[in-house]
Amino acid sequence: MGEAIERFFASLPARAPAVLRGPTRGRLQLDLTTGNRTEHWFLEIAPESVRVSREQLPADAIFTVSADLFEGLVTGREAGMAAVLRNEATFSGQVVLFLLFRRFFPDPPGVRDPRETAREHVRRSV
Template sequence: MTEATERFFESLPARAPTVLRGLVDGTLQIDLSTDNQTEHWLVRMRPGAIEVSRSRGPADAIWYSSAELFDRLIAGEAQGVAAVLRNESTFSGNVVLFLGFRRFFPNPPGTRDPREVARKAAGRLG
């Protein structure tokens, strides 16, 4: 497991109050594979809080990914939903947990909120 992955999981509890809001409540098991080895992370999420351990289920959902892809996700170089749709990773279970967890990943460099772009364009027109 990379140091970046370790730091990412260590940072989750402090970031949870601003990231996790709404209906996210359950346990997500994240299985990260490198060659023939799989690392397990168990992430218990609820509104405003998260607990992380290096163990396996029981879980409400399981997300399988390569460690290489996960490193790209935490660097903002890949998108979680796109990776699942391209079959680069797989997911089973409560999709709300996956959608909530992906909010911890950074946006790709240069990404702008389309609402902000529209506000600036409207300001120039008016």
């Protein structure tokens, strides 16, 4: 497994308070595949916290993706929802857990928040 993936999972608990602000709770299993091998990651999501483990426990949702594509997701080169829509990744269970989890993925390089772009435009025109 790539170093970027390891760093991503290690960073989740510290980043959770800023990302997980709603009342949603649940267990998300991530299955990262390489050939015929699957590595399992388990996230226990709660408001402002996430616990990461390698255990295989009952999950409310499962996200299955190749390890290569997941590395693209955690580095901002790929988009999670686009991967699911292209059927390059699958998701089953409580959709809200995937929608929350994808907030941890970085934006692609060079992407800007359209609200900030609009604010800059207003400042320039005043």
